[in-house]
Amino acid sequence: MSQPTLTRTDQVQKVLREGGRIEATGEGSLVRLIDRTGKEVPAWQAAMKTAQKRAQASS
Structure with missing residues (x-):
């Protein structure tokens, strides 16, 4: 079952507060959201x- 795509900033911030991170993909200015377990979260x-x-x- 696939995860729904996060469309709002507050949804992304929740993942970050729970230990997630945003990292560069290496493809121009694209980034990806990674949860605390290391899985990519669609956003x-x-x-x-x-x-x-x-x-x-x-910070």
């Missing part, structure tokens, strides 16, 4: 990039 690029900026701003 919109815009949601991930906004969550990443907010995390950087708060």
Whole structure:
């Protein structure tokens, strides 16, 4: 069963708070969301990039 795609920044932030991370894919400016177990979580690029900026701003 596939995971639903995360479309909102708050959904991505929840994964990050639970130990996930955002990492570069190596394909231009694309990033991917990885949960705490190491599995990729489908998410919109815009949601991930906004969550990443907010995390950087708060640290």
